[in-house]
Amino acid sequence: MRTFTSIHSVIFPVLLFSLLLSSCGEFIGLYKEVRPETGALVDFDVFLSGDELNILYDSVISDRAALCQTKRDGSLRNGEINIRGYTSRLLPKKSFTVTYANQEKIALDAGGNPWFEYDLAMYAYRLAGLQGVPEFQARALFVNDSYLGYYNEVELYNKKLNALYNTEKGELYKILLTDFGDDFPRDFPIYYRSEKKFPDNENFSLLSELLNNTANMSSQEWVEWVDENGDLENIARYMVVRDYFGIPDTDRLNFYIYFHEKFMILPWDSDRGYCDTEIGGNNTLNHRMLESEEFRRIYTEMMNNLFLVEGPLNILDKLLSYLDLRRELLDPSVPSEPGFFLEQGDYVNEYESIKDFFNTRGESILKSRAWKKINPL
Structure with missing residues (x-):
């Protein structure tokens, strides 16, 4: 298996060029032939034709969505996908929204910087008893077999x-x-x-x-x-x-x-x-x-x-346990992040800063x- 250094030395020029183009809608991915180490992350695949991929690129500044097919756990579904949120325009690692035929919507939220903070806080809301707060399901996202990195699949609030x-x-x-x-x-x-x-x-x-x-x-x-x-x-x-x-x-x-x-x-x-x-x-x-x-x-x-106050209702131990489980899940995938700006040291520092x-x-x-x-x- 290729190491963190060797993977990034091969793809660095491509990633740099992609980063320069990111404001126009393109997003960073690893070459198809580079199979990343993603550990226990569940694969989430998105497939688009060439024309639909161009629509997806343009969706960062337009109201259009691209026709796509998604696959997770062997299940294929037809839907539409667009780049999520205006701020994604400025980021090389984009987030996405997928809408299915029954109007169910999910976010594919870009993970990394932060790796833990968003999911952990939303877990705290659920522990506090707030019903309906969505769970974050960690995924390895592929678009047309190119690896885009660690993402969270999040069901959007609905009826x-x-x-x-x-x-x-x-x-x-x-x-x-x-x-x-x-x-x-x-x-x-x-x-x-x-x-x-x-x-x-x-x-x-x-x-x-x-x-x-x-x-x-x-x-x-x-x-x-x-x-x-x-x-x-x-x-x-x-x-x-x-x-x-x-x-x-x-x-x-x-x-x-x-x-x-x-x-x-x-x-x-x-x-x-x-x-x-x-x-x-x-x-x-x-x-x-x-x-x-x-x-x-x-x-x-x-x-x-x-x-x-220490007592049976205190949730801090549960949050720390959840943080450790999340780190165990993400550890193998961090060196494979296509975004060269997502450093292993930042990942470790985020974990330690949360504990502090x-x-x-x-x-x-x-x-x-x-x-x-x-x-x-």
Whole structure:
């Protein structure tokens, strides 16, 4: 088997040229004849004709999707694929969205830098009891038999949420607002900046009411309204994990608002945290949740149980075990990454930095002014 050095010495000129072209849509892959070491990663194959491959390249700046066939575990499916997200335009290792005939959508999310952070944080949300948070399935991605590297297969949020939350009338929105502060206008056209995932209509009244109330209600009005209309337990599950990991939730790092009988928040981009930021979130909605005495009670109790106090509900040991299992899974594939910018040393450093973070984060929260303000005892 070829070593990390020999593989990269053979393909470096090709990869460098591909990197220079990456802003135009092309993506990096190993030559077909170079069979990489991928360990226990499950293969995920995508097949496209030459014309459809050109459409896929162009999809980074267009609304078109390419016809494709995918294979995993021997199962073949027909679908459409496009390069995922505007930011993929600037990255040599692209992410993709695959849509199947039944409108099921999955993300093929580029792994590496970070290797662990995104999946681990989403696992923490699930451990906290937040239903519907997708699992990350590690894959070895091949496009027309060329190896693109370690990816995560992720089922996108969909109407399955309605069954989990016992409603037939759920509504899901992807939030694209920078923020909604005190000067947020009551007639702001919400639909210009946020995306309604389902149902398929242009009625944004629930989201508009939430954001306008968040921005404009007095504290007393807000507390009365949110205690009645917010799913406080599930919002706390989101905010406690978000705050512990220090994950920004802004328009650049997306999150979702889901309405069943009440509103709640669902996580998405969770790969920019693991830092000692203040608790309380990065937007007005999260800040205002802490005005509610009932919410503060739920939030502080949950933060203590999950992260700060030793006991049967503490999830840190489970997170560390999951981190080790993930490393065991990924170790063999890291030297085979086609992206020469994904260094083995960065992989090891990320693993060690996460362990260091878990050792110190609890103490930093307990000492913070924000924690003492909402939990003075």
